[in-house]
Amino acid sequence: MSRAYNFSAGPAALPEPVLRQAQAEMLEYPGAGASIVELSHRGPEFLEIARRTEADLRALIGIPDDYAVLFLGGGATTQQALIALNFAAPGQPADYVVTGHWGRTALKQARPYVDLRIAASSEADGFRDIPARETWRLSADAAYVHITANETIHGVEFRGAPPDTGEVPLFADFSSSIASEPLDVSRYGLIYAGAQKNLGPVGIGVVIVRRALLERAGQPRADIFDYRAHLAAESMLNTPPSWNWYLLGLTVRWMLDEGGVEAFARCSEAKARALYEAIDGSGGFYRNEVAPAVRSRMNVPFFLHDEALDAEFLAGAREAGLIGLKGHRVLGGMRASIYNAMPVAGAEALAAYMRDFQRRRG
Numbered sequence: 001m002s003r004a005y006n007f008s009a010g011p012a013a014l015p016e017p018v019l020r021q022a023q024a025e026m027l028e029y030p031g032a033g034a035s036i037v038e039l040s041h042r043g044p045e046f047l048e049i050a051r052r053t054e055a056d057l058r059a060l061i062g063i064p065d066d067y068a069v070l071f072l073g074g075g076a077t078t079q080q081a082l083i084a085l086n087f088a089a090p091g092q093p094a095d096y097v098v099t100g101h102w103g104r105t106a107l108k109q110a111r112p113y114v115d116l117r118i119a120a121s122s123e124a125d126g127f128r129d130i131p132a133r134e135t136w137r138l139s140a141d142a143a144y145v146h147i148t149a150n151e152t153i154h155g156v157e158f159r160g161a162p163p164d165t166g167e168v169p170l171f172a173d174f175s176s177s178i179a180s181e182p183l184d185v186s187r188y189g190l191i192y193a194g195a196q197k198n199l200g201p202v203g204i205g206v207v208i209v210r211r212a213l214l215e216r217a218g219q220p221r222a223d224i225f226d227y228r229a230h231l232a233a234e235s236m237l238n239t240p241p242s243w244n245w246y247l248l249g250l251t252v253r254w255m256l257d258e259g260g261v262e263a264f265a266r267c268s269e270a271k272a273r274a275l276y277e278a279i280d281g282s283g284g285f286y287r288n289e290v291a292p293a294v295r296s297r298m299n300v301p302f303f304l305h306d307e308a309l310d311a312e313f314l315a316g317a318r319e320a321g322l323i324g325l326k327g328h329r330v331l332g333g334m335r336a337s338i339y340n341a342m343p344v345a346g347a348e349a350l351a352a353y354m355r356d357f358q359r360r361r362g
């Protein structure tokens with residue numbers, strides 16, 4: 001099988017030029033006499049990769065100087081626990097807005113460390129919408145307000161200006177939508193993302209945090225769980241996942257070369273439009289139940305009107321060079337993830353396949 005259009009939710013498709021460069025440099029990183037995977041993270045080659053990756057990520061996302069950037073082993077789930085340990089005093093409230101599966105995970109990871117408050121939740125109606133900001137019950141003494149910018153499984157995304165949380169800093173899980181459109185970092189206290197959706201490979205996560213927040217005492221914790229200690233050590237408190245970091249660096253550079261977040265915002269709109277049109281125009285053969293105003297541009301979950309057709313739909317898709325479409329076990333059905341590495345042509349090919357399948361089986 002040649003390379004297909006890969007709609008996997010994560011680990012997800014990487015840009016082909018990134019894979020090719022990694023392949024070319026696998027045996028010998030230029031001038032190093034060894035693979036980057038075999039070299040010390042404290043050697044000149046890797047230190048240069050680390051320096052360049054941070055500079056490129058700052059340029060790509062527009063990260064102001066008063067924000068620190070950390071590259072940490074472990075995924076987004078790790079950060080969901082660490083944010084509580086680092087920024088909430090013992091027993092301090094933390095507000096959570098739960099709009100899908102990952103918001104629920106965030107709650108669970110923070111629960112041992114904070115006085116957990118659910119400020120708003122759309123769980124009762126199946127995570128099909130985002131509760132209006134006016135309905136949120138925020139605590140004045142909360143350590144932070146946590147949101148999930150894009151719910152990767154439920155396909156629900158915050159659109160428009162980030163919610164105003166006053167004096168309490170807004171913390172956001174951007175794992176599946178970072179770098180997909182312009183982002184005003186200054187509106188957030190902290191942004192975190194596992195890399196394997198839109199930034200590169202699994203095994204590394206990025207934390208972007210307002211430096212002033214790092215002065216908070218948080219809770220007793222070992223160095224290795226301490227963001228301040230990681231920052232002081234330039235994210236090399238222990239051996240970092242250097243190969244993953246290198247791949248993340250190549251991916252970020254590719255995004256800059258492709259025109260940056262504005263270009264990806266345009267592509268994302270086009271890809272999402274192609275798929276939602278195929279769903280909405282199917283007369284009920286396919287359905288997506290998320291409120292149109294908050295439908296995700298990155299993950300499009302959809303259901304066939306008769307789930308007995310699911311297996312045939314997936315097999316035919318594979319045949320047509322479209323893989324990774326099986327929905328998450330939490331929801332079932334289908335899910336098309338259309339991150340930055342997915343070209344518009346891939347989403348169009350899927351939309352065409354969906355129409356064709358409906359013609360044959362509708």
Ligand SMILES: *Cc1c(COP(=O)(O)O)cnc(C)c1O
Pocket residue numbers: 010074075076077078102148150151152173174175176194195197
């Ligand atoms: C995938 C994902 C996570 C979990 O990431 P891990 O790297 O597996 O810990 C958390 N939040 C969101 C929004 C995700 O998409």
